[in-house]
Amino acid sequence: MNTFRRSKALLAAFVLLGFLLAAQVQSPRQMTVPKEASRERVAGTIARLEEEQRSLKETIGRLREELAVQQKLGLARSESLREINSELEKQRLAAGLLPVKGQGVTVTLDDSSKAVGAGGDPASYLVHDYELRDVINLLWASGAEAVAVNDERLAGGTSIYCVGSTILVNNTRLSPPYEIRAIGDAVTLEDRLRNPASLAKLKSRARLYGIQFRVTSSKEVTLPAYSSGFSLRYSSPAKDGG
Numbered sequence: 471m472n473t474f475r476r477s478k479a480l481l482a483a484f485v486l487l488g489f490l491l492a493a494q495v496q497s498p499r500q501m502t503v504p505k506e507a508s509r510e511r512v513a514g515t516i517a518r519l520e521e522e523q524r525s526l527k528e529t530i531g532r533l534r535e536e537l538a539v540q541q542k543l544g545l546a547r548s549e550s551l552r553e554i555n556s557e558l559e560k561q562r563l564a565a566g567l568l569p570v571k572g573q574g575v576t577v578t579l580d581d582s583s584k585a586v587g588a589g590g591d592p593a594s595y596l597v598h599d600y601e602l603r604d605v606i607n608l609l610w611a612s613g614a615e616a617v618a619v620n621d622e623r624l625a626g627g628t629s630i631y632c633v634g635s636t637i638l639v640n641n642t643r644l645s646p647p648y649e650i651r652a653i654g655d656a657v658t659l660e661d662r663l664r665n666p667a668s669l670a671k672l673k674s675r676a677r678l679y680g681i682q683f684r685v686t687s688s689k690e691v692t693l694p695a696y697s698s699g700f701s702l703r704y705s706s707p708a709k710d711g712g
């Protein structure tokens with residue numbers, strides 16, 4: 471039994487030895503194939519990568535050109551937007567929608583402090599809405615750029631009218647004294663207001679009934695922005711081509 475086992479072990483050893491010898495004989499041929507295949511694969515990979523690199527460079531170049539175009543368009547849009555904003559700011563300023571300051575004058579109108587004489591008309595001793603309008607119209611005509619009455623900024627849609635003994639400006643009830651502030655050339659505005667030919671009726675009432683009328687000039691007058699709404703009863707946006 472032991473002899474049989476030794477024979478099988480020797481046989482297995484000879485078989486294993488033969489297998490190893492065969493493997494050693496064949497290994498040189500088998501090693502050359504992977505090396506050649508590896509070189510081919512490397513060469514193919516290099517060629518593919520070079521092609522991808524060329525394609526990427528072309529893509530980068532195209533994207534840079536597109537970026538340059540978009541940057542130019544963006545700059546043009548930015549310049550256009552700045553111009554629009556600048557023009558919008560000018561229009562808002564002209565419409566009275568922004569607070570402003572500058573040299574100008576202040577006109578103060580107040581009711582008379584005199585007692586109403588026997589048989590006298592109390593209305594003669596009060597400041598009326600038309601007198602406010604007369605002063606304001608003179609200021610506009612003299613080159614005023616902005617006007618406010620008791621901090622009510624005047625705009626294109628401003629109304630000044632009387633309800634009973636109350637004066638409404640921008641539908642806001644005001645009480646005397648009425649302080650009319652205007653921005654413009656202070657010397658010109660003051661000269662026009664003090665000119666004897668200007669506001670003759672108001673100045674006459676000031677002498678007869680004691681209506682208070684004072685004019686002062688200032689190097690800096692500050693006016694608030696117009697804060698009331700714009701009432702449009704008959705206007706609506708026009709359709710294209712309408």
